[in-house]
Amino acid sequence: xxxxxxxxxxxxxxxAFARSAMSAILLPVLLPVPLDRPLDYRAETALEPGTxxxxxxxxxxxxxxxxDGPAEGGVxxxxxxxxxxxxxxxxxxxxxxxxxxxxxAETLEPMGRLLRLVLSVPAALVRPPAALGYRRVPGGPQxxxxxxxxxxxxxxxxxxxxxxALALAARVSGPQLARLAAVGLIEAVELEGEEAATPDPExxxxxxxxxxxxxxxALAARVxxxxxxxxxxxxPGSGKTEVYxxxxxxxxxxxxxxxxxxxEIALTAxxxxxxxxxxxxxPQLWHSGLSAAQRRKGWRRIAEGRAPVxxxxxxxLFLPLTDLGLVVVDEEHDPxxxxxxxxxxxxxxxxxxxxxxxxxxxxxxSATPSLETxxxxxxxxxxxxxxxxxxxxxxxxxxxxxxxxxxxxVDLRRERPPRGAFLAPPVRAALAExxxxxxxxxxFLNRRGFAPxxxxxxxGHRLRCPSCTAWLTAHRLKGRLxxxxxxxxxxxxxxxxxxxAIDTLVVSGPGVERIAEEARALxxxxxxxxxxxxxxxxxxxxxxxxxxxxxxxxxLLVGTQMIAKGHHFPALTLVVVVDAxxxxxxxxPRAAERSxxxxxxxxxxxxxxxxxxxxxxxxxxxxxxxxxxxxxxxRPGFLAAELEERRAGGLPPFGRLAALVVSGNDAATVQELxxxxxxxxxxxxxxxxxxxxxxxxxxxxxxxxxxxLVQAGEGIDLPGYLRGxxxxxxxxxxxxxxxxxxxxxxx
Ligand code: ADP
Ligand code: ZN
Numbered sequence: 001x002x003x004x005x006x007x008x009x010x011x012x013x014x015x016a017f018a019r020s021a022m023s024a025i026l027l028p029v030l031l032p033v034p035l036d037r038p039l040d041y042r043a044e045t046a047l048e049p050g051t052x053x054x055x056x057x058x059x060x061x062x063x064x065x066x067x068d069g070p071a072e073g074g075v076x077x078x079x080x081x082x083x084x085x086x087x088x089x090x091x092x093x094x095x096x097x098x099x100x101x102x103x104x105a106e107t108l109e110p111m112g113r114l115l116r117l118v119l120s121v122p123a124a125l126v127r128p129p130a131a132l133g134y135r136r137v138p139g140g141p142q143x144x145x146x147x148x149x150x151x152x153x154x155x156x157x158x159x160x161x162x163x164x165a166l167a168l169a170a171r172v173s174g175p176q177l178a179r180l181a182a183v184g185l186i187e188a189v190e191l192e193g194e195e196a197a198t199p200d201p202e203x204x205x206x207x208x209x210x211x212x213x214x215x216x217x218a219l220a221a222r223v224x225x226x227x228x229x230x231x232x233x234x235x236p237g238s239g240k241t242e243v244y245x246x247x248x249x250x251x252x253x254x255x256x257x258x259x260x261x262x263x264e265i266a267l268t269a270x271x272x273x274x275x276x277x278x279x280x281x282x283p284q285l286w287h288s289g290l291s292a293a294q295r296r297k298g299w300r301r302i303a304e305g306r307a308p309v310x311x312x313x314x315x316x317l318f319l320p321l322t323d324l325g326l327v328v329v330d331e332e333h334d335p336x337x338x339x340x341x342x343x344x345x346x347x348x349x350x351x352x353x354x355x356x357x358x359x360x361x362x363x364x365x366s367a368t369p370s371l372e373t374x375x376x377x378x379x380x381x382x383x384x385x386x387x388x389x390x391x392x393x394x395x396x397x398x399x400x401x402x403x404x405x406x407x408x409x410v411d412l413r414r415e416r417p418p419r420g421a422f423l424a425p426p427v428r429a430a431l432a433e434x435x436x437x438x439x440x441x442x443x444f445l446n447r448r449g450f451a452p453x454x455x456x457x458x459x460g461h462r463l464r465c466p467s468c469t470a471w472l473t474a475h476r477l478k479g480r481l482x483x484x485x486x487x488x489x490x491x492x493x494x495x496x497x498x499x500x501a502i503d504t505l506v507v508s509g510p511g512v513e514r515i516a517e518e519a520r521a522l523x524x525x526x527x528x529x530x531x532x533x534x535x536x537x538x539x540x541x542x543x544x545x546x547x548x549x550x551x552x553x554x555x556l557l558v559g560t561q562m563i564a565k566g567h568h569f570p571a572l573t574l575v576v577v578v579d580a581x582x583x584x585x586x587x588x589p590r591a592a593e594r595s596x597x598x599x600x601x602x603x604x605x606x607x608x609x610x611x612x613x614x615x616x617x618x619x620x621x622x623x624x625x626x627x628x629x630x631x632x633x634x635r636p637g638f639l640a641a642e643l644e645e646r647r648a649g650g651l652p653p654f655g656r657l658a659a660l661v662v663s664g665n666d667a668a669t670v671q672e673l674x675x676x677x678x679x680x681x682x683x684x685x686x687x688x689x690x691x692x693x694x695x696x697x698x699x700x701x702x703x704x705x706x707x708x709l710v711q712a713g714e715g716i717d718l719p720g721y722l723r724g725x726x727x728x729x730x731x732x733x734x735x736x737x738x739x740x741x742x743x744x745x746x747x
Pocket of ligand 2: 465466467468470483484485486487488701
């Protein structure tokens with residue numbers, strides 16, 4: 001008692017001393033709020049940059065990060081709020097702090113908003129309570145009563161047992177165990193956190209083919225050098241994953257950590273299985289489907305450097321990984337790497353940035369690299385040229401002799417589907433043949449639900465979303481009409497909401513559910529599965545689907561882009577693209593490229609093993625360059641033509657774009673604000689400001705949207721230009737401005 005009192009007194013004396021001697025310590029602290037710079041706080045002792053601290057912000061307490069560099073000053077120390085305490089979590093590493101600064105500069109997102117992505121799991125910032133275990137005290141007393149004997153027996157041969165397990169095994173209560181500890185029969189110990197098995201780089205992979213081996217060696221060299229951007233290109237099934245697994249092994253051997261970004265993380269059951277087989281242990285997963293406990297434990301493991309390999313969706317970019325030795329972006333062309341809700345950023349571009357700041361190489365893998373990546377890696381002649389530090393490796397063929405599928409165009413103008421149907425006669429015949437042979441087939445249509453439009457036969461009224469510029473999609477399985485933009489839904493109505501007539505509502509156009517219905521009529525005994533985000537909503541559901549397909553329990557898959565990527569189904573021999581023209585409409589400069597990538601990717605699902613594959617592409621426009629390139633397999637020619645179009649339009653990779661969207665509840669106010677904003681654009685040679693004009697989605701979630709497009713020529717610092725334009729600009733409350741540098745979506 002006395003000793004404790006003395007100690008406390010001493011502590012008080014020191015801090016009082018500290019206060020008087022060093023009262024001038026000001027520290028910049030970055031907070032996870034939409035501010036673009038750190039705020040000054042008063043500290044009693046100096047704290048290293050990166051230290052996580054708790055501070056007061058208006059009426060609440062928040063966790064922030066001590067930032068680098070001097071405090072801003074200007075306010076007397078006594079008037080600043082103090083740092084309340086340190087948080088029991090490892091500091092944010094310097095490369096991650098530099099990454100947030102660089103990302104803020106590139107995207108114009110406030111740094112604090114980006115910090116919120118890093119500190120996304122507040123519960124992980126508290127040191128987890130140490131789990132309690134018990135062991136026998138060596139040389140302790142002998143057990144006397146039955147309960148004591150049971151405890152000692154249960155511990156025999158176990159060493160340490162978790163308290164809960166011991167209580168269960170010996171049929172005693174927790175307090176009873178504590179009493180036995182008090183009499184010295186057993187003793188309490190802190191259990192080590194359950195350590196997950198770690199991936200072992202020494203386990204052998206398959207013997208690589210020559211092209212694979214060459215790429216793997218080059219990647220290992222870059223891992224050793226700690227730099228480089230490598231495009232790993234090769235048709236689906238050419239063994240890219242095996243190659244970057246070798247690079248992962250190389251990084252692990254050097255004691256470094258690895259970040260792998262995958263699109264559609266919920267659908268990577270097969271990837272995870274392969275990883276575990278290759279490395280003998282699973283990676284740390286990171287995606288939005290994790291439970292709160294998984295997130296807390298995962299974040300903590302990562303921050304404490306206990307997760308050698310992290311695989312995740314785009315948000316994994318902001319994890320506090322340390323000692324990165326390699327970053328992998330698989331399917332680098334995938335549009336889902338672009339984040340458009342909240343912060344606007346492109347995970348592939350940021351992965352390259354983070355790798356550079358961490359001093360490690362990045363691998364971009366794809367069968368259909370984006371034009372930007374292909375040009376930067378020197379794969380397309382005639383562009384702005386390869387960027388320094390970039391290189392490219394090509395895997396020319398499918399491994400193990402599997403050949404690429406034959407792609408045939410089905411001209412819908414000549415091969416007409418029967419009335420009210422969507423599958424043309426050659427497609428119907430091919431389906432019946434493939435399923436008849438006991439093989440699997442895939443019908444691809446990138447549209448969820450039953451039909452994209454519901455209208456009244458009597459009055460012509462079309463059912464649209466009350467808060468978006470969008471028709472409602474009919475979902476038969478759910479019995480509802482759904483807005484695919486805001487998620488609003490209503491039960492399928494029986495009478496027309498406009499004229500009140502009964503039984504006059506009809507649907508128009510197909511969604512996957514409708515195609516499945518047509519297929520069912522065609523092949524009544526076929527086992528059909530619909531694969532969309534509606535029917536396969538969780539990682540577990542995805543894993544079950546993969547299992548069922550591999551086990552031959554499915555004859556026919558009908559799915560959206562969800563089924564287009566990544567999967568390896570050896571018995572799948574026929575792929576049908578129901579509507580190849582679907583993605584080509586709209587004002588998106590990348591529509592053709594995107595269509596080609598998606599259709600090529602889907603086609604790649606066919607014939608991945610010994611059985612030859614066949615792909616039928618239904619189109620109204622067989623002469624379209626996308627269709628021609630698909631049929632002939634002339635990707636280089638297609639890219640060269642695309643590049644010329646981009647050059648003519650001054651579009652990326654020739655220069656850059658930014659989209660500024662002003663939104664608010666009142667259309668006229670929004671229009672006026674957008675006009676004012678556009679008028680304030682500083683004139684600069686090489687920059688064109690287009691608009692404002694109503695955005696294609698002019699109404700979204702009840703907010704009116706006006707868009708300004710900024711087109712900057714090569715060599716112009718677009719983020720810098722935008723900062724100069726937008727600095728200090730305030731919008732009235734209720735209105736919002738979103739800035740999207742290098743936009744991917746043009747809605
Ligand atoms: P990609 O990533 O290019 O689509 P994968 O790496 O998934 O290709 O390879 C396709 C299939 O071939 C996988 O089943 C993989 O295990 C197998 N494979 C890849 N490389 C080899 C190899 N060198 N020897 C044997 N099988 C291989
Ligand atoms: Zn809506």
